[in-house]
Amino acid sequence: MIAAFLTTILFSISVVCGHRSAKLIGGTEANFWRLTMATLMLGVWAYGFGIGLAGDAFPAFFLSGILGIGIGDVALFQALPRLGSRLSLLLIQCLTAPLGTLIEWAWLGTTLTTWQISCGLVILAGVAIALTPGEHLQLERRQLVTGTIASVLAALGGAGGAVLSRKAYAIAYAAGQRIDGANAAFQRIVGGLLIGGICLLIVKRRHWRLGLREDEPPLAEVSKNKWRGVWLWVFINSLAGQTLGVSCMQWALETTPTGLVLAIIAITPIVVIPFALVFEGERPTKQSLIGGVIAVAGVAALTLSR
Numbered sequence: 001m002i003a004a005f006l007t008t009i010l011f012s013i014s015v016v017c018g019h020r021s022a023k024l025i026g027g028t029e030a031n032f033w034r035l036t037m038a039t040l041m042l043g044v045w046a047y048g049f050g051i052g053l054a055g056d057a058f059p060a061f062f063l064s065g066i067l068g069i070g071i072g073d074v075a076l077f078q079a080l081p082r083l084g085s086r087l088s089l090l091l092i093q094c095l096t097a098p099l100g101t102l103i104e105w106a107w108l109g110t111t112l113t114t115w116q117i118s119c120g121l122v123i124l125a126g127v128a129i130a131l132t133p134g135e136h137l138q139l140e141r142r143q144l145v146t147g148t149i150a151s152v153l154a155a156l157g158g159a160g161g162a163v164l165s166r167k168a169y170a171i172a173y174a175a176g177q178r179i180d181g182a183n184a185a186f187q188r189i190v191g192g193l194l195i196g197g198i199c200l201l202i203v204k205r206r207h208w209r210l211g212l213r214e215d216e217p218p219l220a221e222v223s224k225n226k227w228r229g230v231w232l233w234v235f236i237n238s239l240a241g242q243t244l245g246v247s248c249m250q251w252a253l254e255t256t257p258t259g260l261v262l263a264i265i266a267i268t269p270i271v272v273i274p275f276a277l278v279f280e281g282e283r284p285t286k287q288s289l290i291g292g293v294i295a296v297a298g299v300a301a302l303t304l305s306r
Helices: 002-025 027-049 060-081 085-108 114-131 141-174 181-208 219-226 233-253 258-265 268-280 286-304
Strands: none
Touching: 002 027, 002 085, 002 141, 002 233, 002 258, 002 268, 027 060, 027 181, 060 085, 060 141, 060 181, 085 141, 085 268, 114 141, 114 258, 141 181, 141 233, 141 258, 141 286, 181 233, 181 286, 233 258, 258 286, 268 286
């Protein structure tokens, strides 16, 4: 449980920094560079103190990264501009944990107790209350359908990636191999970086033409000016989220069922509230505070039950 709590705190810091970097250079590019930095940092650990990309479980961890870090994050960035941050996170956070529980039960046979399921539902109810938009959203049918599909895909990616990590640990144990959370995170993030790089190439294809108009500054100057105020936010986002955060998540998944881990991580948008207040001056609403209290109560009850 401690690992899941640490994951939530680290992901919350990452969200604030990620929001800053995405506003400055765009979500797709910010996502790619945070994955690149995290891959380098985790790679140093994996090859210095672990097994690198070796081991029988690598294919499962790699596919887990493609689903959770790659497809899941890409789908999230497609949902955000269509549904808005609150509705997107509402759908994703409240679907990921139940989907993860269902997939793990169907595939690996893992079951939860009635009390654990009840606590998980209380947590998700609190998150739903905190994230439900305060006013009726005016969305076009196409936006609503596309955004909802993207949100469901993001939830499926996150849930499937988490369950695949559990399967990967089972493969490693069966082979008599030991892999720590940071090394597992490295094997996952390589798959996520592959998808992130492909998406960046698609988005940036127009910017890599050979010629520029006469009134445009050189590409090197544009890049230098763009990165001058953003590199620190990207680095902290990468360190807190994809490096330390995912490592703690892998640590949690090594010993704890997917549904419980994802239910605790689902309170990340609530833990973000104090960080957003300090760094962005965003004051929490009464509704978000009430939902936060309910979610935290569910987490406390879940912790006491173990």
